[in-house]
Amino acid sequence: MDDVEALDTDLDTDLDADPPARPGPPERPDRPAARRRRRRLLAAGVAVVALVTAGLVRQAVARDAQGPPLDGSASALELFPALREAGEDGAGGAFPTQQAAAGLGVLPGTAHLVTATPGLLFWVAQGADGGVCLVVRAAGSVGAAEEPPRLGGRCTPAAQAASRGISLAEGQGVGATLVPEGFDTRPLVEQGYAQLADGLWLDERTARQVTSDAVDAVAARPVVPAQAQAGGGRLPVFLTRDAATYAVVVACVGSPDAGPGVGAAAGGGLAADPTVGLAVDGDEQRLDCSTTPAFRRFTGDGGPVRVDVSAPARVRWAARVVECEGSLQGPVCDRSGI
Numbered sequence: 001m002d003d004v005e006a007l008d009t010d011l012d013t014d015l016d017a018d019p020p021a022r023p024g025p026p027e028r029p030d031r032p033a034a035r036r037r038r039r040r041l042l043a044a045g046v047a048v049v050a051l052v053t054a055g056l057v058r059q060a061v062a063r064d065a066q067g068p069p070l071d072g073s074a075s076a077l078e079l080f081p082a083l084r085e086a087g088e089d090g091a092g093g094a095f096p097t098q099q100a101a102a103g104l105g106v107l108p109g110t111a112h113l114v115t116a117t118p119g120l121l122f123w124v125a126q127g128a129d130g131g132v133c134l135v136v137r138a139a140g141s142v143g144a145a146e147e148p149p150r151l152g153g154r155c156t157p158a159a160q161a162a163s164r165g166i167s168l169a170e171g172q173g174v175g176a177t178l179v180p181e182g183f184d185t186r187p188l189v190e191q192g193y194a195q196l197a198d199g200l201w202l203d204e205r206t207a208r209q210v211t212s213d214a215v216d217a218v219a220a221r222p223v224v225p226a227q228a229q230a231g232g233g234r235l236p237v238f239l240t241r242d243a244a245t246y247a248v249v250v251a252c253v254g255s256p257d258a259g260p261g262v263g264a265a266a267g268g269g270l271a272a273d274p275t276v277g278l279a280v281d282g283d284e285q286r287l288d289c290s291t292t293p294a295f296r297r298f299t300g301d302g303g304p305v306r307v308d309v310s311a312p313a314r315v316r317w318a319a320r321v322v323e324c325e326g327s328l329q330g331p332v333c334d335r336s337g338i
Helices: 002-016 031-066 081-085 097-104 158-164 186-190 204-216
Strands: 112-116 120-126 132-138 151-156 176-178 194-197 200-202 221-230 245-253 275-280 283-288 294-299 307-310 316-324
Touching (some): 081 112, 081 120, 097 151, 151 158, 194 204, 194 245, 275 294
Antiparallel strands (some): 120 132, 132 151, 245 316, 275 307
16 A cells, blocks of 8 residues: 555656646747847948958059059059050051160060150160160151161160169160159259150250251241240241231140149159240230140231240240241141131
């Protein structure tokens, strides 16, 4: 009996206990709260990516604004980005590839035309040894098959181009220096150099020749020969014919703000083309001026005429007066503009 009573006690105890929990899926957290947490984490991640991207963009923009490093670590392509546009299209058909390779060490297929004037063409190219080359040829020799083109140039290591630029050797007939962006051009300005194109500077003699060639290229009868100088000046007084049409033709080289410590030009950037004043008997008209000749027409009255030219002090210009004859054809002598 004792055993039976013990069994009854155990059964009563088991029946009175709470039933064990059944296995099943874990209790899920509140779904709206979970979605909010995921959204906050996603937003935080996007914000971090945006901040990192913005920082990288700012660094790239700052590097572009500062230009390439000029401590000798930059490559030729970094110093002169125009070299990335080299090739047949960038060089133009006038580049003497074989002559430049044999005579100067220019790597074929790397030339890019910097600028062209009526008398000269300038290229930047890579040297066979990884350096940078400045090449110039006379425009008059383009297409001349009877003799090799008149060619000049110089190649220098990239490190030297960064610190000194590339200057044509004296005695080549053209005084020019090519510098990378960010280069301090104040010494060039102090020596009388004038800016022809972005990074390309001409000495005073070459700038005078370039502007004179530009105005001499105008096909019309000269009345007053070309006069070249910097700043303001006056052309020789001449006597006109009554009712005859004349034109003052002017060309310029240089940037109006290319002075020490002034704007982008002091750092090697290209300023806008200057304006010059052409005054006929005191009546002045302002014209944009570059190596492409600008002009002002007027009609003679049978008396003397005085022509004054005003330009920024650091701008080199050349001007002359021509008489328009016959049918007055051409951009300078065009009857529709009178």
